[in-house]
Amino acid sequence: MTYDLLIDAGNTRIKWALAAPGAVLGDWDAHGAHMHADAADFPSALAAALASCTGPGTGAPAVGRVLIANVAGQAVRDMLTAWLAAPQLGIAQPAIEWFASLPQRAGVRNAYRNPSQLGCDRFAAAIGAHALCPDKDIVVANCGTATTIDAITKDGTFLGGMILPGLGLMASSLAKNTAQLPQVKPGKLPEGFANNTDDAILSGCLAAQAGAIERAFELHQATECIISGGAAPYIAPAVPVPHRHVDNIVMIGLHAALRSA
Numbered sequence: 629m630t631y632d633l634l635i636d637a638g639n640t641r642i643k644w645a646l647a648a649p650g651a652v653l654g655d656w657d658a659h660g661a662h663m664h665a666d667a668a669d670f671p672s673a674l675a676a677a678l679a680s681c682t683g684p685g686t687g688a689p690a691v692g693r694v695l696i697a698n699v700a701g702q703a704v705r706d707m708l709t710a711w712l713a714a715p716q717l718g719i720a721q722p723a724i725e726w727f728a729s730l731p732q733r734a735g736v737r738n739a740y741r742n743p744s745q746l747g748c749d750r751f752a753a754a755i756g757a758h759a760l761c762p763d764k765d766i767v768v769a770n771c772g773t774a775t776t777i778d779a780i781t782k783d784g785t786f787l788g789g790m791i792l793p794g795l796g797l798m799a800s801s802l803a804k805n806t807a808q809l810p811q812v813k814p815g816k817l818p819e820g821f822a823n824n825t826d827d828a829i830l831s832g833c834l835a836a837q838a839g840a841i842e843r844a845f846e847l848h849q850a851t852e853c854i855i856s857g858g859a860a861p862y863i864a865p866a867v868p869v870p871h872r873h874v875d876n877i878v879m880i881g882l883h884a885a886l887r888s889a
């Protein structure tokens with residue numbers, strides 16, 4: 629039994645999933661997420677998950693192909709390279725592919741002026757969105773450290789999009805750069821106009837995030853809006869256009885890319 633290992637290394641967390649051969653898009657046998665500070669737990673969590681996987685087929689569970697979208701820099705790449713070389717994982721180095729933004733892949737054409745400048749997590753999210761909703765003009769918002777909001781046409785062209793500070797970053801920039809504003813925790817959008825500082829900050833940051841998604845939806849005249857990422861549970865309820873909350877759109881895109889290879 630040979631699994632595909634998908635890894636989405638963002639600027640806050642490393643997410644991973646094991647997909648059995650022929651699995652439905654996004655249907656993982658095991659998955660996990662580790663903050664960078666706790667990322668050292670990743671190799672043992674992966675080894676334990678692999679050992680307990682009992683998908684279809686025979687033989688001991690093993691990792692076949694590995695596809696990694698890393699936007700967290702060279703140090704994280706070096707760390708992942710070292711961990712994936714652990715003998716107990718039995719991963720052959722040539723099986724590891726570092727996913728990159730190409731002019732075209734898995735039915736998506738990348739219309740960025742310089743295609744390789746596009747964050748590879750955004751390209752993967754576009755592939756995932758198009759694979760989930762072919763024939764739709766899509767806006768995909770990935771709400772992580774940064775929030776990215778991108779437009780994909782029904783024929784699979786990634787047009788480009790927006791980058792803004794993520795919800796956590798927006799809120800912490802206020803706390804760090806003002807004398808009187810506290811660090812607020814993420815939460816639900818307060819009703820109406822906020823009558824206290826915490827709610828006013830949350831209200832402002834959520835309105836900025838949700839408003840940008842609404843703006844992109846209108847600009848693209850989209851018929852589908854996908855919201856994903858660690859901050860999606862807070863942002864999605866504040867978005868006034870029809871949308872669906874999809875976990876791990878980047879890994880869904882990696883899965884789609886492997887399936888089309």
Ligand SMILES: Nc1ncnc2c1ncn2[C@@H]1O[C@H](COP(=O)(O)OP(=O)(O)O)[C@@H](O)[C@H]1O
Binds near residue numbers: 638772794797814856
């Ligand atoms: N329990 C949590 N742990 C970490 N981040 C969280 C949590 N809950 C919400 N968040 C939000 O999700 C963001 C991380 O989401 P994620 O999609 O993993 O980001 P990235 O891909 O940039 O690593 C944080 O910046 C924060 O705004």
Ligand SMILES: CC(C)(COP(=O)(O)O)[C@@H](O)C(=O)NCCC(=O)O
Binds near residue numbers: 794
């Ligand atoms: C915008 C990003 C920082 C988002 O990263 P994340 O919040 O998922 O960690 C990443 O996609 C990136 O570094 N992009 C390169 C620039 C671009 O996409 O134009």
Ligand SMILES: [K+]
Binds near residue numbers: 773775776857
């Ligand atoms: K992001």
